[in-house]
Amino acid sequence: MKEKDQGLEGDSTYFKNRKCKYYPCHKGVSDEDFSCMFCYCPLYALGEKCGGNYRYLENGIKDCSGCLVPHKKQNYEFMIHKAAELVSKVQDEHLAQMEKE
Numbered sequence: 820m821k822e823k824d825q826g827l828e829g830d831s832t833y834f835k836n837r838k839c840k841y842y843p844c845h846k847g848v849s850d851e852d853f854s855c856m857f858c859y860c861p862l863y864a865l866g867e868k869c870g871g872n873y874r875y876l877e878n879g880i881k882d883c884s885g886c887l888v889p890h891k892k893q894n895y896e897f898m899i900h901k902a903a904e905l906v907s908k909v910q911d912e913h914l915a916q917m918e919k920e
Contacts, residue, residue, distance in 0.1 A: 833856045836855045871883060
């Protein structure tokens with residue numbers, strides 16, 4: 820079965836799932852540029868250093884509902900670069916924890 824028959828299209832740097840019940844989950848990105856590659860943003864854990872458009876709610880939860888960064892296919896390289904920062908952060912925290920033990 821072809822990808823288009825399944826509602827999927829894209830390549831190794833982006834894809835879109837038009838059959839997703841939430842598609843498009845964010846307004847403000849043209850259908851041509853919309854990407855589902857980072858449906859759940861891996862940069863959430865970077866907090867204020869994620870590079871996206873977010874706000875913190877009164878209860879301390881990070882609200883990314885207004886952010887379009889992960890949903891624009893032209894932001895793939897940015898997302899990969901920031902994900903590498905996240906990996907480094909996790910490694911640094913793990914090494915620091917090992918030093919304490």
